[in-house]
Amino acid sequence: DAGVIQSPRHEVTEMGQEVTLRCKPISGHNSLFWYRQTMMRGLELLIYFNNNVPIDDSGMPEDRFSAKMPNASFSTLKIQPSEPRDSAVYFCASNQGDRANEQYFGPGTRLTVT
Amino acid sequence: KQEVTQIPAALSVPEGENLVLNCSFTDSAIYNLQWFRQDPGKGLTSLLLIQSSQREQTSGRLNASLDKSSGRSTLYIAASQPGDSATYLCAVRGNAGKSTFGDGTTLTVKP
Numbered sequence: 374d375a376g377v378i379q380s381p382r383h384e385v386t387e388m389g390q391e392v393t394l395r396c397k398p399i400s401g402h403n404s405l406f407w408y409r410q411t412m413m414r415g416l417e418l419l420i421y422f423n424n425n426v427p428i429d430d431s432g433m434p435e436d437r438f439s440a441k442m443p444n445a446s447f448s449t450l451k452i453q454p455s456e457p458r459d460s461a462v463y464f465c466a467s468n469q470g471d472r473a474n475e476q477y478f479g480p481g482t483r484l485t486v487t
Numbered sequence: 488k489q490e491v492t493q494i495p496a497a498l499s500v501p502e503g504e505n506l507v508l509n510c511s512f513t514d515s516a517i518y519n520l521q522w523f524r525q526d527p528g529k530g531l532t533s534l535l536l537i538q539s540s541q542r543e544q545t546s547g548r549l550n551a552s553l554d555k556s557s558g559r560s561t562l563y564i565a566a567s568q569p570g571d572s573a574t575y576l577c578a579v580r581g582n583a584g585k586s587t588f589g590d591g592t593t594l595t596v597k598p
Contacts, residue, residue, distance in 0.1 A: 404584070416576065416588040429585050464530060475521060476578070476586065478531040 377479035379465050385485045391453040394482045397446055398467030406466040406476065407440055407450050416464075422448065455486045489514045491579050493589035500567055501597050508562040508592045510577035515555050518584070522551050522562050523576045525591070531576065535562070567596045 378397040386392055398405045406421040420430040422442045430440070437456070442448040452459055462483050466476040490513045500506050510520070519538045523531040535544045535551040537560065543552040550563040564571060574591040581587070 406586070415590045416578075418585055418587070421584065423584070429583065466531075475533045475536045477533060478523075480530045 377465055377467055377477055379463075379479040379482050381482060382480065383483045383485075385487065386455055387487055388456055389454045390486075391451065392455045392459075392484060392486075394450040394463050394465075394484070396448045396450070396465030396479060398448070398465070399469070399477055400446070402467035402469045402477070403445065404468045404470075405442060405448050406468075407448070408464040408466065408478075409461045410464060410481070411461045419450070452484075455484075457486045460484055460486050489517075489579060489581060489587040491577060491587050491589040493575075493577060493592050495592060496590065497593045497595075499595040499597065502567060502569060504567050504596075505563070505565050506567055506594070508564070508575050508594070510560040510562070510579075510589055512558045512560075512579045512587075514579075514581070515558050516582060517555060518580045518582050520551075520553055520560050521578045521580070521586075522549075522560075523578065525574045525576060527574075534575075564594075567594075569596045569598050572596050 380395045404423050407419040408416050410416045419432045420440045425442045440450045462481045464481045465479045468474045468476045492511045494509050517539050521536045522534040525531050537544045537553040548565040553560045572595050574593045576591040578586045578588045
């Protein structure tokens with residue numbers, strides 16, 4: 374398997390623009406997680422889905438952030454409008470079955486908002 | 488709210504040395520604990536996963552232990568190599584399925 378796939382790998386955008394990050398989980402995995410990593414706050418869970426349904430979105434910082442998982446093989450994280458403080462590396466991870474199993478991470482998207 | 492702490496934040500050792508990385512957590516009601524490795528500018532690679540009912544897991548030169556009652560886990564690396572240089576993160580997964588990460592320990596193994 375190719376592992377968790379994220380796109381784009383790098384994104385540079387101006388403040389106020391809409392940003393969409395994409396994730397394809399490992400085939401057969403039914404849980405998907407979006408994380409954000411910064412020097413200040415470390416790695417934070419933003420939201421996670423189980424069987425395409427959002428289970429916990431308490432980590433989503435503001436209404437400017439939204440996430441969808443229309444099917445088992447695709448998820449998006451959208452920021453609208455973007456702000457400089459959203460600059461971070463955004464990771465997607467997935468795992469198979471229930472919470473007992475390992476999470477596998479994608480390579481991340483490095484977002485810079487100027 | 489679960490809090491995860493990793494000590495030390497950074498560690499530098501000569502090649503060949505055995506070392507221990509520490510992870511502590513405040514809420515012992517966990518489902519499992521996972522150790523990851525992160526290389527600069529890269530994603531996270533899973534190293535070991537310990538279920539709450541287990542005491543330890545081993546993979547090659549790595550051994551992870553878990554003492555749930557005291558809220559501690561250790562990652563033991565035997566015969567360290569320069570290629571082990573990376574940041575090591577522990578993640579505690581709660582019963583609701585949500586993971587909380589520590590800030591990591593950055594390890595440098597000098598040749």
